[in-house]
Amino acid sequence: MVIAAGSLGTTEILFRSRDRFRTLPGISRALGGAWSSNGDFLTPAFYPGRRLSPSVGPTITGAIEFLDGMDGSARYFVEDGGFPDMIGNLIRARAKRGRFSLSGRMLTRIAKAFDNGNSFETMMPWFGQAMDAGDGRLYYGRDWLRPWKRRLKLDWDARRSEYGVGGLIAAHERLSAATGGAARVPPTWTILRNLVTPHPLGGCAMAASPAAGVVDHRGEVFGYPGLFVADGSIFPRPIGLNPSKTIAALAERSVEMMLDATKTATATTQPQQRTI
Numbered sequence: 171m172v173i174a175a176g177s178l179g180t181t182e183i184l185f186r187s188r189d190r191f192r193t194l195p196g197i198s199r200a201l202g203g204a205w206s207s208n209g210d211f212l213t214p215a216f217y218p219g220r221r222l223s224p225s226v227g228p229t230i231t232g233a234i235e236f237l238d239g240m241d242g243s244a245r246y247f248v249e250d251g252g253f254p255d256m257i258g259n260l261i262r263a264r265a266k267r268g269r270f271s272l273s274g275r276m277l278t279r280i281a282k283a284f285d286n287g288n289s290f291e292t293m294m295p296w297f298g299q300a301m302d303a304g305d306g307r308l309y310y311g312r313d314w315l316r317p318w319k320r321r322l323k324l325d326w327d328a329r330r331s332e333y334g335v336g337g338l339i340a341a342h343e344r345l346s347a348a349t350g351g352a353a354r355v356p357p358t359w360t361i362l363r364n365l366v367t368p369h370p371l372g373g374c375a376m377a378a379s380p381a382a383g384v385v386d387h388r389g390e391v392f393g394y395p396g397l398f399v400a401d402g403s404i405f406p407r408p409i410g411l412n413p414s415k416t417i418a419a420l421a422e423r424s425v426e427m428m429l430d431a432t433k434t435a436t437a438t439t440q441p442q443q444r445t446i
């Protein structure tokens with residue numbers, strides 16, 4: 171059986187199986203540990219007078235790798251960014267649908283204004299990932315609004331990841347200045363030290379023993395032969411890169427090893443054919 175519900179989904183399923191339904195009571199106590207935001211950060215940079223059209227074309231077209239720490243500080247991977255024109259697209263679609271009604275005509279005017287004076291046209295978001303502390307802990311805690319319920323929660327102090335994430339942000343600022351722009355680091359970081367991530371990793375970390383992690387190098391859950399995890403939850407630390415190919419590579423490796431094990435088991439149980 172393979173569970174592949176992602177860093178948060180798989181970790182929650184295993185927590186429920188271990189602590190709520192007690193169907194898998196022997197899952198490692200390391201469950202929930204080694205969680206990482208993969209050091210993700212987005213810094214908008216403004217280039218007055220330059221039309222950059224960040225909503226046109228692919229999201230990431232180039233990257234510079236500093237994962238070996240070659241800039242003398244943090245390890246990170248910095249990328250140019252883009253974003254889908256969600257609000258504009260929504261207004262245009264609504265305007266088209268209701269073009270004969272009063273509200274539709276109003277939306278058409280807004281859509282035109284949006285297309286002419288869209289201030290996002292002069293903005294480019296810098297993206298990137300950094301080696302954060304990778305020390306988050308997911309746990310199965312009480313829901314404060316419904317205390318009779320428990321749900322997945324995160325204990326993670328982003329300040330411990332300041333070194334890695336700060337290095338990436340400094341690169342965003344240097345690159346913006348070097349290309350004639352001005353980076354605006356969001357107050358969610360400068361004031362609140364809050365991070366958002368599209369790359370959650372960990373929770374069911376891969377390790378050499380159940381004392382240190384939840385699954386072995388093939389993704390098989392310690393103590394439960396035949397139960398595998400194949401997603402970003404098995405990462406024992408951040409990778410500082412967009413992770414989907416690494417997740418897929420680990421899953422493919424795991425499947426190959428499962429198939430090899432099945433072939434070996436079949437070969438040893440089948441009677442040998444003899445040609446006389």
Ligand SMILES: Cc1cc2nc3c(=O)[nH]c(=O)nc-3n(C[C@H](O)[C@H](O)[C@H](O)COP(=O)(O)OP(=O)(O)OC[C@H]3O[C@@H](n4cnc5c(N)ncnc54)[C@H](O)[C@@H]3O)c2cc1C
Pocket residue numbers: 174175176177179180183230368369370400401402403412413414415417
């Ligand atoms: C906006 C955005 C942009 C991204 N861009 C990139 C990129 O350019 N490059 C890159 O490498 N990565 C990118 N990522 C990250 C990448 O998508 C994830 O790292 C990757 O998909 C994680 O793979 P996964 O298999 O761990 O989990 P997921 O892909 O999240 O798969 C988990 C699946 O399990 C399902 N699930 C969850 N809980 C349950 C449940 N209880 N029961 C049944 N099903 C369940 C979910 O619906 C989901 O389909 C991006 C992510 C986002 C959000």
